[in-house]
Amino acid sequence: MACSLEHAKEFNPLKSRIRVVRKKLQGVFVPVHCLQCTSMPCAKVCPVEAIYRDENTWAVLIDYDKCIGCGECARACPFGAITYDPDTKQVIKCDLCGGNPKCVEYCIDKAIQFLPFEDVERNKRFVHVDKVARAYLTDKEWAEGMI
Amino acid sequence: MGGGDDLRHAVPENILRVDLTRKKVVKQSLPDELARNYLGGRGANAKILWDELKAGVDPLSPDNILVFGIGPANGTLAPASGRYNVSAKSPLTGFFGDANSGGHWAAELKYAGYGNLVFYGRADKPVYLWIDDDDVELRDATRLWGKDTWETEDTITEELGDPEIKVACIGPAGENLVRCACVINEKTRAAGRTGMGAVMGSKNLKAIAVRGTKSVKVADPEGLFEFRKEANALISTDLFYELYAKYGTPGLMTIYNEFGAQTHYNSKEGYAKKAEDNLYGEVYVERVVKHVSACFSCPLHCSAVYAVDSGPYACVGESCEYENLTAYGSRCGNYNLESVVYASTLADKLGMDTISSGATIGFAMECWEKGLLDEKSTEGLILEWGNAEAIIEALRRMAYRKGKFGNLLAEGTKRMSEKIPGSEKFAIHIKGLDTPAVDPRGMMAYGGLGYAVASRGGDHLRALAALGYSLPGKAKELFGSEEAADRFSIKYAAPVVKFHEEMRAIADSLDICKYITRTALLLPEIMAKLINVLTGWGIDRAGVLRIGERIVNIERAFNVREGLTRKDDTQPERFLKEPLKSGPSAGHVVNLKPMLDDYYRLRGWDLETGYPTRGKLEELGLSDVADELKRIGRLAE
């Protein structure tokens, strides 16, 4: 909701650049969005070279003056993160909102976070250590140190 | 997309009127006054039913009208904006029937551009409605008839070729006109109470499938962004946040049992130590929850996907609520968690209201205990307290009206007690609707008064008087004394219930979830802010309360027209006369009369009859309603 409102000024999940895939009864809920890949397969197949990297935000962006709406980029994306806007007749994808992603701002549980790559790995190590340490600490040590 | 949708922000575009007898579908622009005066959702449903339904019809006949409604908030960034209401005359109570459900169906309907779906008559063969933006079609449902709600949804989405289509449907219970049958959407979300599934079944309407691709615009997008930020902060610091976000409503089992106001053994007891290690929220999360889940746009995510991996109660499902743990659990003396969870999934598949079906079984168990039922009359069901197999078999027989006893169960607690002499005393219902999990003897405003006056019968959600104990400081500001936050207070019950009923009506008409308004979001000034950023109407605090009051009064008028009087605003004898025996709320009964008198005075209704007065109705712009009631001799002057 935050995404479509920010970019298209209206609410429509089809215009959101982040789409959640829900497989409810399996307990699987995964947001899918552009991962700003290093090799940019979308840019490679674009016939009019409308896709480029923003050096400031590192986001992979679409130049809407050039985009012809052919959809080749959507077909090249391994994640299905590029979709087609039927009103503008061009493609849409996550542009990191210029460096301050709206979706991150509104996710109350911090399920989506905007972090440097190194932090993601480090966070995982900490979570793992938490689990191991739990077994060794007393209740008080646990309450004092780990929350 | 027409030219009008830019001018009217957030309010849904159209009403769909479906004549099932003639198989005709008509689309009309949703009238501006309907939105302005009633917001949408439950309010709009009530207005439509008041205007169009004749008094005195048989709720299971083609003359009943079934209405689905959503409002301005659905489909937007408004928190928890995934709810819809289904209303009709109830086959269980004979009064205003209304049910509310979550999930994502409501948002899909909003994206398709409809605010209300109104169903008339009866189709000659089973049909389902397929709404694909502007293309609406009644399709044959003969091969769906007989399928449970899960198979129905899978079959429809496969037939129509899109797994993202949202389906609301009935199961065998609705088809068999079981009086407490409900509407299920997305397999596990239920518009549970008052038997709306039976009305749908009586119309041969199996399902409503929706796909919407249009956009929703709001008057003030920046304002809505800001509102959502504030709402997120208020919600995450609320007293109940941890309860809902981590444990879901099963956390309430912990709370109310600790209060001593929990229904055990058909309300014979209010507290049971056994519940601790078996049914508390903490135990539920540990043993059966696989993953937390949420409805549309909700920061509270109070739901959860659960599974029992092996054994006789192996199952998977979502949304096993506090009421389920009570209905199939504590109410029936059953403290086996896995069996309760299994029964919840079964009820979802069969399409039956958990509260009412569990209550009817609990009632039957007390009949068994007192020797009013035996193995012969129950056709083999051993209805001893805690017999989980019997509960599960009873549910199946109820859904299919199997055998004489199954048929009796399907008629509901009230009608069943009329056929079993001596049982009326412990038939725990109000106006025919079974009372929910919280025992009113431990909660005067919430239950003692709240259940008695709720427009749909024995119900906790019309009022859900929670602000008092959430924010005791606010209680003084709103009601004049901190005592209003005391769950045993008789003196302040009436103003507390009146205020909450109006704010709940607002939530049900915007169609947002009432659980996020257990916090400061309940306040009229904050709701006014939300309404304004959505619609641009510039409504104020008083305006919000007036809409809420109008909705409560029109539901009251509907009920009065169907024959309601003061004597229907009552409590079961057990709650009025038998004090709770043990636990923290022991010794209390519901002292209804003073609370009810206060309540009628505040509402501007006649103390003797319970009818609304002309003065009050005209104040709310309902003079035509007053005229109609006068015509039938049921107006207080």
Added chain:
Amino acid sequence: MVKIEARYLLMFYRYTNKWKEMIELEKDRPTVRDFIEELRKRYGQKIIDALIDPKTGDVRYEPDLAEGKKAVRILVNGRMIWWLKGLDTELKDGDVIQLFG
């Protein structure tokens, strides 16, 4: 010596890693304040910060939006201590204290 049962409901479970236990309080007529002191000895300051608002010295009954801290409740035998004597509520042998939030 007074023996009471403490229950750590909802979010308090996180601080104690158990959801109930029997606690012996030394004084003859202990109050809720004494219980809180015992909590501090067993589980440290963090659980106290979750319960008590340092600005008022009393239970944090209302959410503190600025600090992002939740509202909480203390109950004795199912009754909020707000209706009893607050933190000075006396505890008897066999009482149940419930912390929730």
